[in-house]
Amino acid sequence: MSRTTPRLMLxxxxxxxMFMYAPLLVLIVFSLTPTKYGVAWEGxxxxxxxxxxxxxxxxxxxxxxxxxxxxxxxxxxxxxTITAFALYxxxxxxxxxxxxxxxxxxxxxxxxxxxxxxxxxxxxxxxxGIFTILLAHISFSIxxxxxxxxxxxxxxxxxxxxxxxxxxxxxWTTMRKVTLPLLKPGILAAALLTFPWSFNDFVVTFFVSxxxxxxxxxxxxxxxxxxxxxxxxxxxxxxxxxxxxxxxIGTQLEKRSV
Amino acid sequence: MKRVPSVExxxxxxxxxxxxxVDDLSLTIQEGExxxxxxxxxxxxxxxxxxxxxxEQPDDGEIRISGEVVNDRPPYERSxxxxxxxxxxxxxxxxKDNIAFGLRLKSRRIPEPxxxxxxxxxxxxxxxxxxxxxxxxxxxxxxxxxxxxxxxLVLRPKVLLLDEPLxxxxxxxxxxxxxxxxxxxxxxxxxxxxxxxxxxxxxxxSDRVAVMRHGxxxxxxxxxxxxQSPQTRFVADFMGASNIFSGKVVSLSAxxxxxxxxxxxxxxxxxxxxxxxxxIPDVSSGASISFSIRxxxxxxxxxxxxxxxxxxxxxxxxxxxxLGDVTELEVELAERAPITCRIxxxxxxxxxxxxxxxxxxxxxxxDCNLLRK
Numbered sequence: 155m156s157r158t159t160p161r162l163m164l165x166x167x168x169x170x171x172m173f174m175y176a177p178l179l180v181l182i183v184f185s186l187t188p189t190k191y192g193v194a195w196e197g198x199x200x201x202x203x204x205x206x207x208x209x210x211x212x213x214x215x216x217x218x219x220x221x222x223x224x225x226x227x228x229x230x231x232x233x234x235t236i237t238a239f240a241l242y243x244x245x246x247x248x249x250x251x252x253x254x255x256x257x258x259x260x261x262x263x264x265x266x267x268x269x270x271x272x273x274x275x276x277x278x279x280x281x282x283g284i285f286t287i288l289l290a291h292i293s294f295s296i297x298x299x300x301x302x303x304x305x306x307x308x309x310x311x312x313x314x315x316x317x318x319x320x321x322x323x324x325x326w327t328t329m330r331k332v333t334l335p336l337l338k339p340g341i342l343a344a345a346l347l348t349f350p351w352s353f354n355d356f357v358v359t360f361f362v363s364x365x366x367x368x369x370x371x372x373x374x375x376x377x378x379x380x381x382x383x384x385x386x387x388x389x390x391x392x393x394x395x396x397x398x399x400x401x402x403i404g405t406q407l408e409k410r411s412v
Numbered sequence: 413m414k415r416v417p418s419v420e421x422x423x424x425x426x427x428x429x430x431x432x433x434v435d436d437l438s439l440t441i442q443e444g445e446x447x448x449x450x451x452x453x454x455x456x457x458x459x460x461x462x463x464x465x466x467x468e469q470p471d472d473g474e475i476r477i478s479g480e481v482v483n484d485r486p487p488y489e490r491s492x493x494x495x496x497x498x499x500x501x502x503x504x505x506x507x508k509d510n511i512a513f514g515l516r517l518k519s520r521r522i523p524e525p526x527x528x529x530x531x532x533x534x535x536x537x538x539x540x541x542x543x544x545x546x547x548x549x550x551x552x553x554x555x556x557x558x559x560x561x562x563x564x565l566v567l568r569p570k571v572l573l574l575d576e577p578l579x580x581x582x583x584x585x586x587x588x589x590x591x592x593x594x595x596x597x598x599x600x601x602x603x604x605x606x607x608x609x610x611x612x613x614x615x616x617x618s619d620r621v622a623v624m625r626h627g628x629x630x631x632x633x634x635x636x637x638x639x640q641s642p643q644t645r646f647v648a649d650f651m652g653a654s655n656i657f658s659g660k661v662v663s664l665s666a667x668x669x670x671x672x673x674x675x676x677x678x679x680x681x682x683x684x685x686x687x688x689x690x691x692i693p694d695v696s697s698g699a700s701i702s703f704s705i706r707x708x709x710x711x712x713x714x715x716x717x718x719x720x721x722x723x724x725x726x727x728x729x730x731x732x733x734x735l736g737d738v739t740e741l742e743v744e745l746a747e748r749a750p751i752t753c754r755i756x757x758x759x760x761x762x763x764x765x766x767x768x769x770x771x772x773x774x775x776x777x778x779d780c781n782l783l784r785k
Contacts, residue, residue, distance in 0.1 A: 317500035319487040321514035
């Protein structure tokens with residue numbers, strides 16, 4: 155390897171990061187300046203953030219988003235964990251098929267998922283609203299949670315469970331005292347990754363939401379149609395920063411696990 | 413009063429799909445015995461152990477522990493404990509919690525102060541006092557191994573099942589742990605069933621050894637019996653008695669002494685040598701027979717040296733292998749009839765054996781070990 159390689163790699167990294175984070179940086183900078191439509195920095199202010207907190211529409215939308223995201227995280231993590239157990243621990247007819255089918259939603263366009271779900275809910279006469287958003291979010295989160303938990307499961311030594319049973323623990327005690335504690339980092343990571351998936355989703359939610367059930371991304375979209383206010387910048391910053399922190403915590407937990 | 417055997421297997425069979433891992437095994441192990449299952453990987457020794465521990469269910473036959481049939485009992489209702497090959501310590505628990513895992517289960521109802529005392533006691537037994545608060549990953553392999561042992565012993569099982577517990581340790585540590593295990597076994601007076609592929613390990617620790625192959629026992633006996641008188645070609649080979657010959661019995665003769673009329677027999681081997689061996693009952697003239705000779709019982713001298721042995725042949729050294737305290741010589745007695753001899757290196761030095769040198773080799777009748785099959 156030549157000596158220029160590290161420099162070249164650093165340069166590559168710099169470009170990558172610039173493409174990824176420069177727009178975000180612009181967004182964050184303009185959320186902190188008082189100009190309404192300007193492109194120039196005119197001093198520091200937090201007034202747009204205050205406006206975000208005082209805006210009733212936004213508050214309502216956040217409430218809807220949380221009402222979807224929190225149950226979605228709980229339910230899809232639970233279902234994902236159980237599915238992971240079934241797929242990883244038991245051999246049954248069609249397991250292979252089931253496992254490969256699981257990946258499909260991860261690569262399927264959101265647009266297709268959204269239209270399909272909308273058709274389905276209308277077909278079974280389900281009234282669109284928070285409930286249908288929750289159902290939709292759960293259905294696209296389960297593959298993610300299942301895969302994260304399976305990944306963790308593959309790293310657990312099966313003889314640990316043999317050992318627990320040998321030492322006198324029955325199946326249930328083994329699950330409670332050995333398997334679940336060892337799976338915990340994986341389950342937590344699944345939950346923490348699912349939260350932003352649900353909270354940030356726009357496309358699928360757009361199709362399955364009803365009147366008066368706007369989540370935050372939907373609300374932001376409708377606000378933008380009336381022109382970009384610096385308040386949107388502040389809100390955007392919050393939406394980026396808060397889930398980012400959650401994801402960082404999630405990956406740290408996953409890494410820390412032995 | 414008749415003593416109840418510690419562990420009994422009665423015609424136990426275990427299949428995995430089409431593979432018969434354990435094939436109609438029967439075995440009786442006495443209380444307090446150190447019993448080893450010896451064999452190469454895939455011979456069914458670990459499966460046998462897991463069957464006794466309850467982690468596998470037999471397809472056929474009966475397993476008894478202390479006289480009770482345990483076939484349908486799950487592992488958590490058996491009075492046996494396993495020390496796993498990879499130790500299987502719980503990574504999320506401290507050493508104390510690992511050892512106390514079995515003690516704390518509800519069914520046992522032991523008060524916490526007593527548990528602490530039992531943990532401290534068993535840690536003393538394995539020479540790891542004061543390790544309670546550490547975590548498994550902070551311990552060396554040898555230490556983890558001892559914790560695994562302590563965790564099983566603290567439950568005072570009737571039978572301790574050890575699955576190649578020293579496999580992952582380096583040679584020196586393994587030697588030390590062998591002595592340690594034997595000491596602990598005597599101290600706690602529990603039946604040990606020990607699985608290993610290392611014949612030296614089985615020899616040095618066991619009261620009895622069973623050599624396994626393809627799910628059956630080739631031979632069960634004391635280490636000395638197995639080492640000196642292997643009954644089958646496989647056991648002879650596994651124990652390092654690599655000189656195995658086959659031939660036909662050509663004559664039988666009483667050895668002359670009237671009080672102990674042991675017969676000696678003369679065997680003509682396939683390349684055409686006549687070998688005198690001590691006899692065994694039920695052997696008749698003309699029968700085909702195989703025998704093994706341990707390399708260290710074969711003597712080697714220069715051709716012109718004056719010496720005598722019951723069987724003496726001339727040959728040529730084809731290969732010499734220096735192994736430290738001993739030297740291995742491969743001597744060709746005839747075309748494609750090599751014999752391996754292991755001599756003290758100082759003897760080799762004295763005669764200065766060289767490859768291709770003419771020598772005479774020999775062994776006595778009692779060093780011929782006749783094989784059953």
